Amino acid sequence: MGEPGTKEILSLDELEAAGNLRTGRKHILSILVENKPGVLTRIAGLFARRGFNIDTLAVGPTDDEAFSRITLTLDGAVHPIDQVTKQLHKLVNVLKIRDLEPQETLARELALFKVSADGVSRAEVMQVCEIFRGKIVDVTKRSVVVEVTGTCDKIDAFEQLVRPFGLIEMARTGEIAISRGRGET
Amino acid sequence: MxxxxxxxxxxxxxxxxxxxxxxxxxxxxxxxxxxxxxxxxxxxxxxxxxxxxxxxxxxxxxxxxxxxxxxxxxxxxxxxxxxxxxxxxxxxxxxxxxxxxxxxxxxxxxxxxxxxxxxxxxxxxxxxxxxxxxxxxxxxxxxxxxxxxxxxxxxxxxxxxxRADIPYEPVTDVHLPGYQPTTEGNQKQIRLAAKALANSRRPVLYAGGGVIAGNAAPELTELATVDRFPVTSTVMGLGAFPAPHEQWLGMLGMHGTRAANYAMDEADLIVAIGARFDDRVTGKLSEFAPRAKFIHIDVDPAEISKNVPAHIPIVGDAKNIVPRLTAEYRALAPDPARLEEWWSRIRTWQERHPLRYEDSKDHEIKPQYMIQALFEATGGDAIVASDVGQHQMWAAQYFHFSKPRRWINSGGLGTMGFGLPAAMGAKIGCPDQTVVCIAGDGSVQMNMQELATCAHERVAIKVFIMNNGYLGMVRQWQELFWDRRYSHVEMGQWPDYVKLAEAYGATGMRLEDKATLLEGIREALQTDGPVLVDVRVTREENTYPMIPAGQAARNMVG
Structure with a gap:
């Protein structure tokens, strides 16, 4: 790639190739932070500056009210993930960061699906819902709202199955995660 | 209250x-x-x-x-x-x-x-x-x-x-659970580093601004002289190791010495201390120091392996780690003779490629000569603040710093307009020292207004403008890499710095003759209060040697 200040003309293809490398490996980061204003902005800003796209993000309280936990998932893209975790550690309000290993981690997400369901299709939607251990939380003459929890893959699968019935809307929380066993995440 | x-x-x-x-x-x-x-x-x-x-x-x-x-x-x-x-x-x-x-x-x-x-x-x-x-x-x-x-x-x-009324009680502690910098280096890693140093035949110590910020300059000298390790530094690290020392290779990087850059290129072991492998140091990253293993000492773990993977990372304060590394090395008592071949190679580079320029034969003042004259006039005993551009690099090359905290420049951001106010701050902090500012005619105008502050507060800085009527570094790049298309780099002859200095309540001087330059500089240094000196130098002089952007160190030109 061309160096700044030199004359070399860059092709758009080159630029795009450099910007779009995705390794496809998903990371779940669990970040324990001080419960202070602006913390989320600092973290999100850091990812943006390093060229990471955050896929999902969930923030909530922990057992200690002084701290919050941020769970985010992202693609370990162009830059090695450890550079971004080191940068995160430098944020004064960040206490702990774990790049969670999938096999040692329980990850769950909650999703709400609003699906078209009139007379004919309703039974079928309810059947799919049952298989996924979803809950119908709202019913009208022409639609249902289904609540599903599970791993991100399970929710993707549910989405695929109900889409043909007419998926009106979907809302997902993004995954939250905790490590297996007695040890702290 | x-x-x-x-x-x-x-x-x-x-x-x-x-x-x-x-x-x-x-x-x-x-x-x-x-x-x-x-x-x-x-x-x-x-x-x-x-x-x-x-x-x-x-x-x-x-x-x-x-x-x-x-x-x-x-x-x-x-x-x-x-x-x-x-x-x-x-x-x-x-x-x-x-x-x-x-x-x-x-x-x-x-x-x-x-x-x-x-x-x-x-x-x-x-x-x-x-x-x-x-x-x-x-x-x-x-x-x-x-x-x-x-x-x-x-x-x-x-x-x-x-404006609120609050009960005030002195705060004696801080509560920052997420902020606990590691200061003490890991003993095992230090021992490993000492062994690597003892086994190396072509080592280089590469010091950065962290040695100065960490007040570890004496400890660096001790490490360097425990054996005969060659030392180089970044532009931020100048003064961390005494420049007159026989183990000093000069600055490395884009406008560093050939000896320093070639030594990095051929080294088998590089000890980076408080340095961050900036692109101005490494040149083309994939061809940087291809034969070397790296020991990286830094207080910021995020710097380690950011640009160059470290074989032996040591996180902590240089002041804590370096003396322990010295002690461990001393205990191993390696044979110093193994470095002789390395030194003879380095000496060849130093003899063949000293920093040099073609001096004028008439009255023209070469910018490099101006720095040498300033060095001579101050006896090197001055705090030197600099702006950003060619003059900064010439100052870094030709003013030899023997102590830390004497060289104050904007290395990372490269902020034009930094020098004059930084000199003012340095003089206020160190009123008993001579403080000079080496500026360019482009840079100095960016924070010129602080001359009024200096006059008002009687802050006796001596500002030397290396005036070539150009944004010189940009002009140099246009000359070398953009077919001499000098697009918007000519500054013209305004302002009249002598009149401007007087208007601000400072003393203005103009030096245009090589024959009287040294004398003029001495006069400026002896004049009370703030002084602004317009030094007319060669208009189109280039800063050499140079690693062209994105190239390897061994491809230095000039």
């Missing part, structure tokens, strides 16, 4: 003896407190000047600098110094005024989202939300600024909160 009076108590408790600032609506309460707080306040002419002055003060003294600005434009004018301090790890606390809390987020008069704007360029920042937070935040700000890898901290105080 008013929160602003508590703020003054905090500043005094932190040992602040001077602040640089400019008042405005949102920090009126703070300024009222300054009226009789007994802290020296330097009224700058532009907040950026104040910010750079605080940096110069911090770099020269090793203490935390303090700069103030009001809300909105006051704060946005501080953005460049904040970023500069971040890039060069300078401990500065920036106190900004903010609009009243009820106006926050309403686009009130002189409102800017200071915390938001500065977030990517601070070590940390505090938006005060309750007056009781002020004392603790101030102390935490100083603690964060000075410890670990130093850096800028912003404290943004809404005007109404600063």
């Amino acid at each position: 008013r929160a602003v009076d508590a703020l003054m108590e905090c500043l005094k408790a932190e040992g602040v003896d001077v602040v640089f600032g400019l008042p405005g609506g949102a920090n009126l309460p703070t300024y009222d407190a300054f009226y009789d707080a007994g802290i020296r306040h330097i009224l700058v002419r532009h907040e950026a000047g104040g910010g750079h002055a605080a940096e110069g003060y911090a770099k020269a003294t090793g203490k935390v600098g303090v700069a103030l600005g009001t809300s909105g434009p006051g704060a946005t004018n501080l953005v460049t110094p904040i970023c500069d301090a971040m890039m060069d790890s300078v401990p500065v606390v920036f106190l900004t005024g903010q609009v009243r809390t009820e106006l926050l987020g309403t686009d009130g008069f002189q409102e800017a989202d200071t915390i938001g704007i500065t977030m990517p360029i601070v070590k940390h920042s505090f938006l005060i939300q309750h007056p009781l937070e002020i004392p603790r935040s101030i102390h935490e700000a100083f603690h964060i600024a000075r410890t670990g890898r130093p850096g800028p901290v912003v404290v943004d105080i809404p005007q109404d909160l600063s």
Whole structure:
């Protein structure tokens, strides 16, 4: 790639190739932070500056009210993930960061699906819902709202199955995660 | 007591003896407190000047600098110094005024989202939300600024909160559970590093600004001389190792010496201490020091393996680690004769490729000659602040620094306009030392207004403008890489710096003749008060040697 200040003309293809490398490996980061204003902005800003796209993000309280936990998932893209975790550690309000290993981690997400369901299709939607251990939380003459929890893959699968019935809307929380066993995440 | 009076108590408790600032609506309460707080306040002419002055003060003294600005434009004018301090790890606390809390987020008069704007360029920042937070935040700000890898901290105080009446109790501790910098290096790693050094045949010590920031210059010299390790440094590290020393290779990187760059290229082991492998040092990364293993000592773990993978990383303070490394090495008692071959190779480079330029045969002043004359006139015994450009590189090459905290420049951000206010801050911090500023005619105009501050406060800096009528470094790149298409780099002959100096209340001088240059410089140094010297130098001189951007060190030209 061309160096700044030199004359070399860059092709758009080159630029795009450099910007779009995705390794496809998903990371779940669990970040324990001080419960202070602006913390989320600092973290999100850091990812943006390093060229990471955050896929999902969930923030909530922990057992200690002084701290919050941020769970985010992202693609370990162009830059090695450890550079971004080191940068995160430098944020004064960040206490702990774990790049969670999938096999040692329980990850769950909650999703709400609003699906078209009139007379004919309703039974079928309810059947799919049952298989996924979803809950119908709202019913009208022409639609249902289904609540599903599970791993991100399970929710993707549910989405695929109900889409043909007419998926009106979907809302997902993004995954939250905790490590297996007695040890702290 | 008013929160602003508590703020003054905090500043005094932190040992602040001077602040640089400019008042405005949102920090009126703070300024009222300054009226009789007994802290020296330097009224700058532009907040950026104040910010750079605080940096110069911090770099020269090793203490935390303090700069103030009001809300909105006051704060946005501080953005460049904040970023500069971040890039060069300078401990500065920036106190900004903010609009009243009820106006926050309403686009009130002189409102800017200071915390938001500065977030990517601070070590940390505090938006005060309750007056009781002020004392603790101030102390935490100083603690964060000075410890670990130093850096800028912003404290943004809404005007109404600063007027609140609060009970003040001195704060003696900080509570920052997420901030615990590692200072002590791992013993195993240090032992491993000592072994690697003992086994190396072509080692180089590569020092950065961290050696100076960490006050570890004497420890570096001790390590270097425990055997005969060659030493080079970045532009930020000049003075970390005494330049006259026979083991000194000169600066490395884009405009470094051939000996330093070739040594890095052929080294089998590089010990990086408080350095961060910037692109101006490495050139083409994939061809940087291809035969070397790396020991990387840094207080900031995020620097380790960021650009160049470290074989032996050691996280901690150089002052803690380097002496332990020296002791471990000494215990191994390796045969010093193994370095002889390496030294004879280095000596060949040094003899074949010293720093050189073609001096003029008439009255023309070559810029390199000007630096040599300045070095001679000061006996090297001066703090040298510099702006950014060709003159900065010539100063780095030809002014030989034998002590740390003598060379004050903007290395990371490369901020034109840094030099003059930084010199002012350094002089205020070190009033007994000679402080000169080496500026370019492009750079100096960017914070010229602080000459009025110097005149008003009798800050006796001596500013030498290397005047070639160009934005010289850009012109050099246009000449070398853009077919001499000199697009918008000619500065012309204005202003008349002698008249300008006089208008500002300083002494103005013009030096145009090589024959009387040294004498003229001596006269400027002996003149009381601030002096601005317009030195007319060769118009189109290039800074050499040079690693063309993106190339390997061994491809140096010039």
